[in-house]
Amino acid sequence: MTPERPASVVPTATYRLQLTPEFPFAAAAGAVPYLASLGVSHLHLSPVLEAVPGSTHGYDVVDHARVREELGGEEGLRALSRTARGHGLGLVVDIVPNHMAMSPRHNHALWEVLREGPASPYARWFDIDWEVRGGQLLVPVLGGPLGTQVEALRVDGDVLRYHDHAFPLRAGTEQLPLPELLEAQWYRPVWWRLARTELNYRRFFSISELIGVRVEDPEVFAATHAKTLQLLREGVVDGLRVDHPDGLADPDAYLARLHEATGGRWTVVEKILSAGEPLPPSWPVAGTTGYDALRQVDGLFTDPAGFDELLAGYRRFAAPQTDRGGEWAATVRRAAYKVLTSELAAETDRLARTAARLCAASPDLALRDRAPWALRTALEELLVRLGVYRPYESGDAASVVTREAAAEARLAFVVPEEAGAVDVVRDLVLGTACPGPEGAEFRARFAQTASALRAKSVEDTAFYRYVPLLSATEVGGDPGRPAVSPEEFHAHCARVQRDWPHTGTVVTTHDTKRSADVRAALAVLTECPQRWTDVLAEATHADTPVPDGQLAWAAWQTLFGLGEADEERVGQALLKHIREAGLYTSWTEQEPAYEEAAAAFVAAGPCGAPGRLVTALRDSLGSPIQANVLGAALVHLTMPGVPDVYQGTEGEFRALVDPDNRRPVRFPPVDPGDKRALTTAALRLRARRPDVFGAGSSYAPLTVTGPAAAHCLAFTRSGEAVTAVTRLSLRLAEAGGWRDTRLTLPPGRWTDTLAPEREFTTHARVEELFARLPVALLERVPE
Template structure:
């Protein structure tokens, strides 16, 4: 009797991943050289940034130009396979970041785009891209010219069958190369245009508002196969063990895409870069392990933010700035104003395309034909700005998030009630009220894609830079309007993760965080001492104002300058200056990326040089030094929670030690590794400084995860523990599977000011518990927290009888 074929054995899920930012300055060979160190650190998988062919010199790899090739600048496919072999020899696997939503719009490097531009909509590659040919009168707009086309004719030249403009190259339609230049331009399947036309004339879908990244239609099975063949090959060959999916919300059908990828990859461990707002849940039908971890970041950061102090900082901010810099309003109002700005300005062309699609739907129904395009456009915008999530998925989800209340508020934008009925029409198309079909489904998908771009640009890239009372709260997935998280809410989150998504990713610092976790800790501690912060701010601003020739920019920028400087605690030079310029440009209140005000920007840079990088640096350093013990408690506490809470922790390169980095490109500098620090940490000599201490903690926690994966995995348990006594709220503790116990100090400065732990105690579960971080210490029964935390502000205990002791 023939036996059934054996089921394929899938790679085991990661116990911990380590993110490496690959780039020409840190290629596969550099990652391979780091493998022994990372294996000794205790991670199970290397998490690689995108590995496919990208724009030459790219430091991030999200600007893919060829899905069929591994990037030459990183060492090519052989370099990747060599890295995989070395990693495997050290017991490590590889997780790779993939980019399904977009490619670089550089036609000279992007062959599918080149062929589409040369052959037009008849090209077999035209289906790759979401181009509205009708809107462009049969041409796709390429907004690459520095000025209007009439001013750039002399910079355009024909080179055989190629049209060149500076470093750009474009294919010529067959038979047009000998035409006079004006006629030649008109004869192409594309229209070269001034870069400013992208806002209103662009007729291809892009990544957010970045015209240099053209979106890809992976919902088409042929396009999916072509763009994923190399990745699937690497998975099936055992080179790649897991996947991280970049921005699935940009896709027409995220759930369908993830199902197809799940089948193609054989069910490999996969996480998605899905940002969940407070109260939002990941769609249960998605065949993934979970998210990349911004929801966990929000919980951990909030736990170390004092709610009363955050309120005091908000009051100080209002008084210092005179009024919120967005001209009056709290967080929700700031988001709403930013949303209107983005939806009417940066996303104008996307909204126009939605309007045309909606008007076609109306025209097909005699009862709906008299809804004017302007009314439909207004209804679309008013509903979209009221979404509190990135996007709805399908008609049922749209009905849930596009509420009756949102519809009522949206109607307030209309002067005539009869015209406000357009809101109901749009909402019914989105929620299935007018049935289903290709056109309705297409409109619904495009609404979702545009909504995700709006949310990202208005919240993360605008409102976070405008609403700045507490910079540590303006992080991806965060809620600056409610920055604190209670221990009870943290425990509830962890219990839910363990139940629903036990192998989800968790994160504290990533390539997309605006400030690393350790910098955020230096800012969050200000919520424990708002009075000290106010005194420092008065001192340094007065001192800087007294310097000859120094003028302060607007008060909000001044606030941000000093809060960032305190987080660094030491002179940061060019890094601080560049981050502050990005801050004010993203805020878009006095200058922006597209309408820069050189005079204002000069004020900002001169103020940074005269202030935090000038004489006041000693005052700031002294202030930061006084808070250092409490920043230390937060850094170590956040790190230990991240490493032991439900989920799979992802460590960003360098964060096993003290790591202070600002927004990209500052946080994408090539990684460096310190084997000596790791060796000393493993030998128990890690008490000299925060870097050594954090390294020792990280290595110890990762070793436990590697030795006992069942304690932290999908079948593990999570048990909240609560201290008793006057200082109980300053302790967060839990047990994992009855074998590991974690306890951390929360808001240590407030604790110190209130008199310390006193007789506050924690009842340990039955048995003897040994200290992993300070060997030789053992505890049982009820333990005074003053004794438990006598060596460090955090403890990691293991149950002696359940760990082989």
């Protein structure tokens, strides 16, 4: 008899824990009493299935059928679930359907494919193109060309070993001489640099250590989701976070299958929405993981006029060359060209081959006689012009690959007749050419390549090349237009409440380049751009060599955001910064001289005596920074959606890009502080009054009148709770303060959740409302 499926539960708030061998299930269980006291309803766990030994993140899954032993195994997870439930908490887990670790000695399914080739029952698991590279899967692990690595290759029984790597040998090939033995395998170890242009398997972005999984195959879906579904069915786990659905061949079909298999459990997807892009309405999910909310929250505390001044100062100080980050849109376009022809060259080549094959075999003569180079050029020109991550089967591909984009793409061709390749490719993408199954592979690969391109060119390249305001260079953000007006914010919240009331919201995650508190500090620079440039002019000395202006600007802002001249942390973040930017050095083409000069500058400048000028400026701006920190936290916790609190962020949490943001945290924290008190008050209110914040609730802006009305943002949830925060507080102080500014409250009596003795009615003077803190969370007093 099949056990009765537990009912779907919508969290009131989740708390993200980064599980590692040093912080396993048992350690998480130890934190449960404290986390329950905060007021969250669920723990949000990073991936729990078996991963590469020692992995600090868990996204490199090697076995979907087992819970990770290093974390405590399945019994450890079940024990954590029991402990959590004993304190009224449930579990949400992160799942990784798109890829597995390219580690044969740990990944049994991959081991069998390498041993048996396309005949292996596991061959359908992985997205491998067996028709190229002589029918061998390229494995880019060698430290140099094969001829230079022969001495490190050795046969050990039926295993081929290369340093720490192990590969199975095809049966009967063990005794062959090494050259013949290598040719006889279903795989070929190659120099790691060949991954960029020769790879014949789909991967996660450009990370060759993660191989794509074909969950579009029902048997593969069943095998890779069985354990997760069992944990859901047996009530160990309540909900799911789906990692990177854009990498899948058909996210629409996958999410429909997942929804059916889970019985409609609360599920959010890591879908990065571009500005103005809606989540596909047909997706049977609660919503996104919340990066769209992050941009809205950050934008509220960014001064648009001040950003323009800051941008002008950036151009003067950093002198970005026109081909190296002068304008945001141009920066993104240049980065996209670079990524397509370097990191994603293999993916682009496979896509172009698919297009050429379709055209050559098509019964539609209009598709014939298209030169492969022309099709590839057309693909590249269309891909770099996409304004979103990818098209979907359920959506209108013509709104993604637009007529305007096609018209621009044709300009890349000298001969008009050859420019017709653009129309051919666009028709293939839209499905008007080769609409049947024969064109489905192309459409899926185009979408997958588009999403990888967007992530690599924007998140991992352009965000490090265009740096007037580092707080704006965050996933889902728009560094060219970082400010969000109150009207825009209210409109966003109204849409979310109407369409996706159970969506996730975040302000800090394991992937954010800077924590919310660091970004909140940086946003204050848009309120004092001249003071910032004046301090930099004073801090910059001729005897401190600067490798380049953009690096220096980013380094000084990194110090300002962190507020601490920790050379190791700042240095590591800046090293990642310059390698991701790829202007003077990169991960694969490192320039030691430049990197050494950058490290010397960090030590002598931001982390040397001049750095004290920047930290002194930060100290002098403590009040407006605190207003932003508390304001962002409260807005996040009370706006429509289900807030996810990243570990440690209930208190002050200053972190830079990973791995800095994944450092272990202490439970409970040593210093409670105002932020923790505010967070606890908001989470407990959500827990006590789920009707006020859930699907049946409402959201409405509140009216503020008076000379400083623009500096107070306020809204009510269901007429029972009121959020009010201060925005642009430095500008507010310069303009003379609140004076007679008033907030119109809904009828009734209202108490301050942090100080219940304080009551307000109808027209509250904002100066009194914010007498204790620059924010307020009010609850209606029952009649």
